[in-house]
Amino acid sequence: MANIKEIARISGVSVTTVSRVLNNHPYVSDDKRNAVLNTIEQLNYRRNMNAVHLITGRTKSVAVIMPLIRIYYFSIIMEGLAQEALLAQYRLVLCQTNYRPEEELKVLEMLRNKEIDGVVIVSTSLKPEVIEEYTAYGPIVTCQNSGESRFSSVYIEHYAAFRHGLQYLADKGYRSIGYCDGRKHGSSSSIRQSAFRDFHRESGLPLHEEWMIFDCLNEEHGAALLHRLSAMEERPEAIIVAGDHVAAALMIEAGKQGIRIPEDLAVIGFDNQPIGKLLGLTTIDNKLFEMGAAAFQTIHEQIHGDGGSQPVHRKLDYELIERSSV
Amino acid sequence: MANIKEIARISGVSVTTVSRVLNNHPYVSDDKRNAVLNTIEQLNYRRNMNAVHLITGRTKSVAVIMPLIRIYYFSIIMEGLAQEALLAQYRLVLCQTNYRPEEELKVLEMLRNKEIDGVVIVSTSLKPEVIEEYTAYGPIVTCQNSGESRFSSVYIEHYAAFRHGLQYLADKGYRSIGYCDGRKHGSSSSIRQSAFRDFHRESGLPLHEEWMIFDCLNEEHGAALLHRLSAMEERPEAIIVAGDHVAAALMIEAGKQGIRIPEDLAVIGFDNQPIGKLLGLTTIDNKLFEMGAAAFQTIHEQIHGDGGSQPVHRKLDYELIERSSV
DNA sequence: GCTTGCTCTGGTATCCATTTCATATTTTAC
DNA sequence: GTAAAATATGAAATGGATACCAGAGCAAGC
Numbered sequence: 001m002a003n004i005k006e007i008a009r010i011s012g013v014s015v016t017t018v019s020r021v022l023n024n025h026p027y028v029s030d031d032k033r034n035a036v037l038n039t040i041e042q043l044n045y046r047r048n049m050n051a052v053h054l055i056t057g058r059t060k061s062v063a064v065i066m067p068l069i070r071i072y073y074f075s076i077i078m079e080g081l082a083q084e085a086l087l088a089q090y091r092l093v094l095c096q097t098n099y100r101p102e103e104e105l106k107v108l109e110m111l112r113n114k115e116i117d118g119v120v121i122v123s124t125s126l127k128p129e130v131i132e133e134y135t136a137y138g139p140i141v142t143c144q145n146s147g148e149s150r151f152s153s154v155y156i157e158h159y160a161a162f163r164h165g166l167q168y169l170a171d172k173g174y175r176s177i178g179y180c181d182g183r184k185h186g187s188s189s190s191i192r193q194s195a196f197r198d199f200h201r202e203s204g205l206p207l208h209e210e211w212m213i214f215d216c217l218n219e220e221h222g223a224a225l226l227h228r229l230s231a232m233e234e235r236p237e238a239i240i241v242a243g244d245h246v247a248a249a250l251m252i253e254a255g256k257q258g259i260r261i262p263e264d265l266a267v268i269g270f271d272n273q274p275i276g277k278l279l280g281l282t283t284i285d286n287k288l289f290e291m292g293a294a295a296f297q298t299i300h301e302q303i304h305g306d307g308g309s310q311p312v313h314r315k316l317d318y319e320l321i322e323r324s325s326v
Numbered sequence: 327m328a329n330i331k332e333i334a335r336i337s338g339v340s341v342t343t344v345s346r347v348l349n350n351h352p353y354v355s356d357d358k359r360n361a362v363l364n365t366i367e368q369l370n371y372r373r374n375m376n377a378v379h380l381i382t383g384r385t386k387s388v389a390v391i392m393p394l395i396r397i398y399y400f401s402i403i404m405e406g407l408a409q410e411a412l413l414a415q416y417r418l419v420l421c422q423t424n425y426r427p428e429e430e431l432k433v434l435e436m437l438r439n440k441e442i443d444g445v446v447i448v449s450t451s452l453k454p455e456v457i458e459e460y461t462a463y464g465p466i467v468t469c470q471n472s473g474e475s476r477f478s479s480v481y482i483e484h485y486a487a488f489r490h491g492l493q494y495l496a497d498k499g500y501r502s503i504g505y506c507d508g509r510k511h512g513s514s515s516s517i518r519q520s521a522f523r524d525f526h527r528e529s530g531l532p533l534h535e536e537w538m539i540f541d542c543l544n545e546e547h548g549a550a551l552l553h554r555l556s557a558m559e560e561r562p563e564a565i566i567v568a569g570d571h572v573a574a575a576l577m578i579e580a581g582k583q584g585i586r587i588p589e590d591l592a593v594i595g596f597d598n599q600p601i602g603k604l605l606g607l608t609t610i611d612n613k614l615f616e617m618g619a620a621a622f623q624t625i626h627e628q629i630h631g632d633g634g635s636q637p638v639h640r641k642l643d644y645e646l647i648e649r650s651s652v
Numbered sequence: 653g654c655t656t657g658c659t660c661t662g663g664t665a666t667c668c669a670t671t672t673c674a675t676a677t678t679t680t681a682c
Numbered sequence: 683g684t685a686a687a688a689t690a691t692g693a694a695a696t697g698g699a700t701a702c703c704a705g706a707g708c709a710a711g712c
Binding site: 046047048049050051053054057059061063064068069070072075076078079082083086091092093094095096098103109110112113114115218219220222223245248249252253255274275277278279 | 372373374375376377379380383385387390394395396398401402404405408409412417418419420421422424429435436438439440441544545546548549571574575578579581600601603604605
Binding site: 340342343346355358377379380 | 659666668669
């Protein structure tokens with residue numbers, strides 16, 4: 001396999017000149033440029049990018065940490081990231097961690113080993129202090145509100161969005177509201193829990209502990225959720241569900257059971273998933289695609305900010321989409 | 327930043343010995359090994375992986391070509407790939423091409439540039455001959471039946487699976503069958519079209535051209551599909567739909583319109599998506615997760631097969647899951 | 653006593669491009 | 683006409699690891 005030295009020898013120029021041609025530098029005469037291009041063509045030569053990575057200290061690639069790619073929430077963020085990465089001609093290394101912290105650490109080590117130029121952490125179970133240690137090796141952006149951390153973040157105000165949903169239900173006259181979420185101790189679900197409790201304390205509406213239901217991750221859990229609600233002696237008039245796919249499953253199951261929505265049970269979801277639109281599910285759109293895109297833009301700016309750039313914290317807007325489930 | 331030379335100098339050994347320690351080679355005495363490990367610890371040293379990639383000619387990473395990651399079909403394959411990549415300690419570079427052939431070519435060029443060790447092509451619009459040219463630079467695996475190509479493949483028998491579904495409908499007594507698919511000229515939808523026509527020719531059942539409907543990619547198209555069927559003078563008794571999410575949307579819309587399933591319209595879907603299970607949709611499970619996993623295993627074997635290995639073509643099983651929509 | 657094989661170590665070549673510095677020539681500016 | 687700036691070129695240093703080869707020391711086998 002040919003290398004730059006051979007191209008230089010055959011073209012009758014120095015390797016420097018070949019390098020200049022490869023990188024479109026000015027100050028190369030037309031005849032030498034053509035000689036080099038001809039040789040490249042003839043030998044079917046391509047640069048060995050690993051050598052470029054070594055000498056430049058850059059790889060034009062960014063790692064993305066997320067637990068499971070098949071989950072709509074994550075796949076749509078990934079799509080936003082991928083769109084921007086394509087524009088910027090960057091590669092995305094998908095690191096699916098299955099919620100295992102040791103795998104997350106391995107990715108951060110990649111940053112240290114110079115395999116990648118930056119890391120986008122979509123969801124993490126690592127402590128902020130641990131992540132902060134790695135900011136010395138390159139830019140890091142999380143998709144969670146990280147407060148005043150030394151790494152950047154691009155985030156939705158889960159607290160405000162959730163309270164907005166609750167207030168919307170209250171304004172519509174619902175006096176008893178249930179809440180359903182995924183993993184109980186996830187970082188954004190903790191925020192939603194606080195929002196739920198704060199809202200009830202401040203509004204004076206009754207809060208039943210049994211109306212807070214966790215571990216609703218998929219469609220089957222959504223269906224089970226409806227049965228659980230049906231079996232309650234006192235059932236809430238409305239429910240706010242983190243994840244449209246779970247809310248949709250609940251609505252479909254409600255249809256089977258003859259429970260009318262919103263008359264018997266009002267439902268509000270999150271993420272504005274396609275299935276929710278079809279079912280007329282009122283939802284809070286977290287603009288996940290935009291979040292992915294913004295996360296990439298941020299990491300891209302930081303990579304080109306020559307290291308001295310300060311962390312940025314970008315808050316993104318959400319939007320309540322009114323349909324017919326409330 | 328420290329390098330191997332400095333570690334060697336401070337530890338009082340040669341760079342070779344340091345390298346051996348880093349790579350867990352035998353034939354290093356305990357005291358030298360400890361001296362090296364101590365220095366590494368003290369200087370907080372990490373290998374520069376780009377140097378390793380350059381000298382070894384390997385990067386332990388594989389690129390994945392797919393059009394859109396948010397589509398369930400693709401995200402579940404990606405999850406299968408990611409699971410196996412995690413086990414093998416390989417990185418996955420996600421290349422979302424938005425169906426643009428020039429982006430696919432860029433990824434194949436990466437193989438030539440030695441940025442990656444192999445390519446998994448989940449869906450492509452490139453001609454097999456074009457892909458074959460790149461087999462000289464490293465292993466390539468597609469997730470489409472590529473016949474006797476010089477690159478490997480891991481595939482579902484779309485033809486057989488589709489005919490199985492059609493035969494199942496015929497066996498249940500349906501005499502008029504419609505068909506709905508995504509992009510008309512996609513490689514797997516072409517196969518399904520042939521299967522549809524062949525089945526009708528051989529079974530003698532009537533085939534109406536207006537019962538073959540294309541460009542049904544998402545939930546909205548699924549809902550529109552139902553309206554299109556409703557508006558037909560002569561409507562098929564059953565429909566086979568490529569993609570459970572489209573079939574599910576059709577079912578939900580049918581529910582709204584008072585069209586009973588399967589009495590007024592039988593439906594059979596593909597991919598065994600969660601929403602279909604909830605709706606009682608009979609479907610053909612293409613085992614997409616397993617396909618992703620198998621694709622990674624195949625590329626992994628080829629990478630470690632020292633280049634001389636022949637292409638393999640692995641056929642995967644599908645499974646008809648009977649529920650209540652037929 | 654001699655050969656063989658295993659353990660341990662290091663020097664040097666190698667992977668392949670970019671970057672800096674030095675130098676030569678040509679053009680522009682006043 | 684001369685100084686300054688722009689253009690054009692190449693030699694050598696650089697990034698940081700691994701691979702190959704050579705050689706020393708030591709034990710076992712005959």
